[in-house]
Amino acid sequence: MIDRYRIIGPLYDFLAMIFSFGQIDKCKCGMHDRIKPDMKVLFAGVGQGIDAIEAASLGAQVTVVDLSETMLRVFQKRIQGRRFIHPIRAVHSDIFKFDEFEHFDMVYANFFLNVFPRDVVTDLEEHLASLARPGGYVVVGDFSLPTGGLFARFVQNVYWRIADVLFYVMARNALHPVYNYPEHLRQLGLEIVETRYFRVLFDKRYASILARKNDAPGRSRKTFSLKSGK
Ligand SMILES: C[S@@+](CC[C@H](N)C(=O)[O-])C[C@H]1O[C@@H](n2cnc3c(N)ncnc32)[C@H](O)[C@@H]1O
Incomplete structure (x- = not known):
């Protein structure tokens, strides 16, 4: 299997830090005050994993999944010699093959x-939601949907591009284009509980979106229905 992050993987966090003036790292941990000790927390496509390491430091039971051996190697190096209440579980897999539903x-x-x-992306959002327990949360940290006047939106679009x-x-x-994650999550039946924004210069560039899954058990992957992708 080709590792697409073989070259860029070791540089990824450094580039992200420069590109975002450190705001990407803040965004990734933007909802961490919601993490309580012993919670089961999954990081899909974890990369170098500063967010997962921070969650484990808060006492969560952390599982990370990534398809790139390179990324997981960098992640393992980062946690080498560190002790957590619950050791981090690293899974080398395509996220679509990871099937610990409602866990x-x-x-x-x-x-x-x-x-x-x-x-x-819509299938993936559905899959990720199916991994959360009933009443559990999906957190999406990513580029924020461009907002504001014509010029502001142009600048934000160029930045993303x-x-x-x-x-x-x-x-x-x-x-x-930048995806409308809140809309996608709502279409999956999740409730948007909170969105926190991270600014670069004048604009909201990144958003951490906290979405809550319905309390009803048994809403596993197959029972979600999507109307349309945006
Ligand atoms: C853009 S990087 C983001 C990494 C990290 N979440 C971060 O914010 O720094 C995307 C990550 O997703 C991983 N990835 C891509 N496709 C995947 C898949 N199908 N299953 C699991 N991980 C995947 C890549 O290997 C890479 O580490």
Whole structure:
């Protein structure tokens, strides 16, 4: 299997820090005050995993999943020699093959959904929601939907496109506009509980979105229905 993050993987967090003036890291941990000790927390497409490490430091039972061996190697290096109340479980897998349905209190997708093309991202959101327990949460940290006047939206779109094209070239990520994650999550029947924004210069560039899954048990993957993808 080709590891698309073989070259860019070790540089990923450094580039993200420069590109966002540190705001991407803040966004990734933007909902961490919701994490309580012993909670089961999943990080899908974890990458280098500062968010997962922070969650484990808060006493959560953390599972991380990533398809890239390179990313997981960097992640393992980062946790080497560190002790947590619950050791972090790292799974090398395609997230679509990870099937611990309704198991997690919180499922994180930080800067992960934007990797996928439009026709896959809705399936992936549905899959991630099916991994959260009834009443559990899905957290999406990503580029914020452009807002404001014409010029502000233009600048925000250009900002996103720079990252999009860069990652298309380096990791074959999909080319697409910024996704409307709150709308997608609502369409899956999740309630948007809170959104926190992270600014660069004048604009909201990144958002951490906390969405809550219905309390009713048994809403596993197959019972979700999507009206349309945006
Ligand atoms: C853009 S990086 C984001 C990494 C990390 N979440 C962050 O915010 O720094 C996307 C990550 O998703 C992983 N990934 C891509 N497709 C995947 C898949 N199908 N299943 C699991 N992980 C995947 C990549 O290997 C990469 O580590």
